[in-house]
Structures are given as structure tokens and as C-alpha cells.
Amino acid sequence: TICKRYAYTYFIQNNLKEIFLSIHKIILDCDPGHDDAIAILLALSSPKEIECLGITVCAGNVPIELTAKNALRVLSLIENKTVPVFRGCPKPLVTKLVTAEHVHGESGLDTGSGVSLPEPISNCQKQHAVEFILETLSKHPSDEITLVATGPLTNLAAAYTLDPKTFKKAKNIILMGGAGFEPGNITPAAEFNIFVDPFAAKSIFESEIDIFMFGLDVTHQMIITPKRLSLIKKSSNSIGPTTADLLTFFNSYDTKKYGWDGAPLHDPCTIAWLIKPEIFQIKKMSVEIETNNGPAFGRTIADWFNVTDKNKNVNVAISGKSDQFFDLIAERLSRFS
Ligand code: RIB
Numbered sequence: 232t233i234c235k236r237y238a239y240t241y242f243i244q245n246n247l248k249e250i251f252l253s254i255h256k257i258i259l260d261c262d263p264g265h266d267d268a269i270a271i272l273l274a275l276s277s278p279k280e281i282e283c284l285g286i287t288v289c290a291g292n293v294p295i296e297l298t299a300k301n302a303l304r305v306l307s308l309i310e311n312k313t314v315p316v317f318r319g320c321p322k323p324l325v326t327k328l329v330t331a332e333h334v335h336g337e338s339g340l341d342t343g344s345g346v347s348l349p350e351p352i353s354n355c356q357k358q359h360a361v362e363f364i365l366e367t368l369s370k371h372p373s374d375e376i377t378l379v380a381t382g383p384l385t386n387l388a389a390a391y392t393l394d395p396k397t398f399k400k401a402k403n404i405i406l407m408g409g410a411g412f413e414p415g416n417i418t419p420a421a422e423f424n425i426f427v428d429p430f431a432a433k434s435i436f437e438s439e440i441d442i443f444m445f446g447l448d449v450t451h452q453m454i455i456t457p458k459r460l461s462l463i464k465k466s467s468n469s470i471g472p473t474t475a476d477l478l479t480f481f482n483s484y485d486t487k488k489y490g491w492d493g494a495p496l497h498d499p500c501t502i503a504w505l506i507k508p509e510i511f512q513i514k515k516m517s518v519e520i521e522t523n524n525g526p527a528f529g530r531t532i533a534d535w536f537n538v539t540d541k542n543k544n545v546n547v548a549i550s551g552k553s554d555q556f557f558d559l560i561a562e563r564l565s566r567f568s
């Protein structure tokens with residue numbers, strides 16, 4: 232009996248330790264958006280690695296009412312009524328809102344077939360996203376909450392400005408945005424998420440919180456080729472075809488713009504890194520945000536070769552294994568079968 236008890240205690244201690252060591256408690260701030268939608272699906276398909284405490288939305292790809300509805304529609308696609316969704320800031324901190332219907336369609340989640348995603352089966356919370364972010368950080372110990380951002384950084388910067396002490400309890404910020412080597416995708420210099428709210432980005436990049444930046448340098452390696460689209464379509468009987476239908480539309484603009492055989496799948500890189508960090512190569516470097524008017528407005532100025540002695544404030548993803556990335560997405564989507 233004593234041996235059995237010892238064996239059981241040993242099993243529980245080691246397994247609980249293993250489980251708790253690897254679970255990331257996250258808030259996912261996003262602007263759905265096709266690639267944001269895949270990031271949501273990837274996060275919610277991975278309960279052993281990720282506990283999503285809430286989804287907060289900002290204005291970006293489309294205005295806030297649509298990003299909010301789209302987050303709810305993604306949850307209805309997987310019949311999830313439990314993850315709370317919070318509306319955030321309807322415009323950037325300083326600049327006018329710039330949206331991307333040319334990429335994501337009028338709804339922000341247009342499909343190749345023209346058939347819309349299911350209507351929401353839940354509603355947004357009454358609490359504002361910024362309040363939820365701060366309340367969550369205040370309720371948890373420091374260095375326990377990961378903030379994932381796959382849209383403009385308006386909500387995060389607003390929370391930081393409102394209550395810097397509480398905001399800095401965040402463990403880290405994992406964001407899709409910027410470009411260190413690649414040119415911009417909304418202007419020759421700037422990536423969309425940073426360009427929409429560069430003053431928010433500047434505030435966050437100077438916050439001294441541990442930042443992991445998944446910019447165009449790595450996301451432009453994650454191309455949704457026809458083979459990978461087919462892999463996603465076959466991944467799940469329930470949501471595979473719909474996900475592929477979404478990405479078929481998402482491919483249409485970028486394939487013409489870049490001349491590639493698919494669009495880059497940006498946002499899920501953040502979640503994939505939390506699940507399988509070995510997919511990516513990370514390099515720490517100084518990254519500053521250009522907020523002066525001019526052709527470089529919204530540029531992430533990355534000191535790639537360390538030619539200055541500036542503080543290396545950002546962990547930049549400089550490359551990724553694209554086959555492993557898409558295999559992970561397909562495997563996780565298959566869990567919704
Ligand atoms: O530049 C790509 C980013 O802008 C992605 O997050 C996409 O969803 C848009 O928000």
C-alpha cells in the first residue's frame with residue numbers, strides 16, 4: 232500500500248508539474264481578420280498548452296463592430312460559448328483608423344464561396360477590453376499572463392497608459408507586427424498592425440516588457456500554398472472546408488500583390504510559438520518605432536546587425552520552419568473533427 236501511495240504521489244507531482252509548467256495563460260487581442268481567425272482556432276484547439284482567458288478585439292482590418300462580430304463568429308464555428316469576447320478601442324490612440332477591406336473583404340471574414348460564417352451563438356461582454364486586460368493582470372500573480380496581440384496595439388497601449396504598474400505584471404507580449412528586413416505591406420516601410428497605431432506600438436516597445444515580435448521577416452515564409460490549403464481543408468470534417476474557404480479568399484489579394492502561390496499566414500505564428508517554439512529562430516535586437524511623419528512612418532527600425540549599442544528590447548523571430556508550422560495547424564484543426 233505504501234509503495235502504491237508513493238507511486239501515485241510521484242505520478243501526480245510529476246504530471247501536474249509538467250502540465251502547469253507548460254500551460255500559457257493568455258489574453259488574445261486581435262482584429263479578425265482571416266489570419267486572426269486561424270490564431271483563435273489554433274489557440275482553442277490546444278488546451279494542454281494554452282488557456283485562453285479571453286479574446287479582446289480592436290479596430291484594424293475592419294472597424295470594431297465587425298472585428299467583435301467576427302471573433303464571435305469564429306467561436307460559433309467551433310460551437311464555443313465559453314470564451315469571453317471584449318470590445319476594445321474603436322480607433323487608434325492618435326491617428327485616424329486605416330482598415331484593410333481590400334485584403335479581408337467588407338465583412339473582414341469574406342469567403343471564397345461567398346457563404347458567410349455562422350452567426351454568433353454568444354455576445355460580447357459588457358466590460359471594455361482594456362478593463363478586462365487590467366483586471367486579469369491584477370487578479371493574477373506577476374509573470375503569469377501572456378498578452379498575445381495580432382492586430383494594432385491600441386488596446387494594450389491604452390491599458391499600459393491607464394495603469395502602468397498593473398500592466399507591467401504581464402509575463403510577456405507575443406505580437407504579430409513589424410518588419411526588420413522585409414519591406415512594408417501597407418506602405419513601402421510599414422507593416423499594417425504597426426502602421427495603424429504606431430504611437431501605441433512605440434509605447435509598448437518602450438515598456439521594457441519582454442516582447443516577442445513575429446513580423447513579416449518570418450510570416451512571409453509561411454505561405455498558404457495550394458498543397459497546404461488542401462491539407463487544411465482535409466484536416467477536419469467539421470471546420471476544414473470552411474477554414475479553407477476563408478483562406479481561399481485571403482489568398483486572393485496577396486497572390487496578385489506579391490505574385491506568390493499563396494498569402495502569408497501571419498497571426499498564427501504567435502500561437503504556434505507558444506505551442507512549439509522550436510519552429511522559430513529568434514534573435515534579440517533593438518527595435519524602435521518611427522512616429523515622425525514621412526515615408527518611414529510606422530516602420531519598425533530593427534538593429535539587425537547590432538551596429539548601435541541600443542538596448543536589445545525585442546526578441547525578433549527571424550525565420551521559421553514553414554512545413555512544421557502548417558503541419559501543426561492542420562493537426563490542431565483536426566481536433567475539432
Ligand atoms: O500585416 C499583417 C497583419 O495585419 C495581420 O495581423 C493581419 O490580420 C492584419 O491585422
Ligand code: CA
Nearest residue numbers: 264267381382
Ligand atoms: Ca490581425
